[in-house]
Amino acid sequence: MEFLNLAKQRYSVRDYEKREVEEEKLQRILEAGRIAPTGANRQPQRFIVVRSEEGLSKLKGSANVYGAPLAIIVCADHSATWKRSYDRKDIADIDASIVTDHMMLEATELGIGSVWICHFNPEKLRINFNIPENIEPVNILALGYPAGEAASPDRHDTLRVPLDQLVLGEY
Numbered sequence: 001m002e003f004l005n006l007a008k009q010r011y012s013v014r015d016y017e018k019r020e021v022e023e024e025k026l027q028r029i030l031e032a033g034r035i036a037p038t039g040a041n042r043q044p045q046r047f048i049v050v051r052s053e054e055g056l057s058k059l060k061g062s063a064n065v066y067g068a069p070l071a072i073i074v075c076a077d078h079s080a081t082w083k084r085s086y087d088r089k090d091i092a093d094i095d096a097s098i099v100t101d102h103m104m105l106e107a108t109e110l111g112i113g114s115v116w117i118c119h120f121n122p123e124k125l126r127i128n129f130n131i132p133e134n135i136e137p138v139n140i141l142a143l144g145y146p147a148g149e150a151a152s153p154d155r156h157d158t159l160r161v162p163l164d165q166l167v168l169g170e171y
Helices: 003-009 023-035 053-060 092-109 122-128 153-159
Strands: 045-050 070-077 113-117 135-144
Touching: 003 092, 003 153, 023 045, 023 070, 023 092, 045 053, 045 092, 053 070, 053 122, 070 092, 092 113, 092 135, 122 135
Parallel strands: none
Antiparallel strands: 045 070, 070 135, 113 135
């Protein structure tokens, strides 16, 4: 599939079928996260795959995953992240975001819906999933087969700011 078509097909899914995501599809989604570029190739991404009834129940205490049968807690290991030399900016959020985007788009390619979740209680998540101090949960990617109609790929024509409003410099 052409990349822009794939990107336009992806939408935030907030209603899922009760159907499990197949293991081979999960592995492809995780592989997309593994090969994603990271600052200085430090690869600080760490994943907690949540799909058991018990795990999903623990996750519900920290975040709304909209009934998805699978969620990946995307974390960053701060002991592995690259830090900018000028001001020591830690790019954990940037790396985790790139990784999440790769997994989200691979899921779309496979017919799996997703929603990127940043509204969660990090301390509850840390306790419920025994996350070490140097590992930061950055976001949660809820995954599953969408229930209902897909959002139109044409929605970007009206819902996105025109390019001439985004480009600030030379063009």
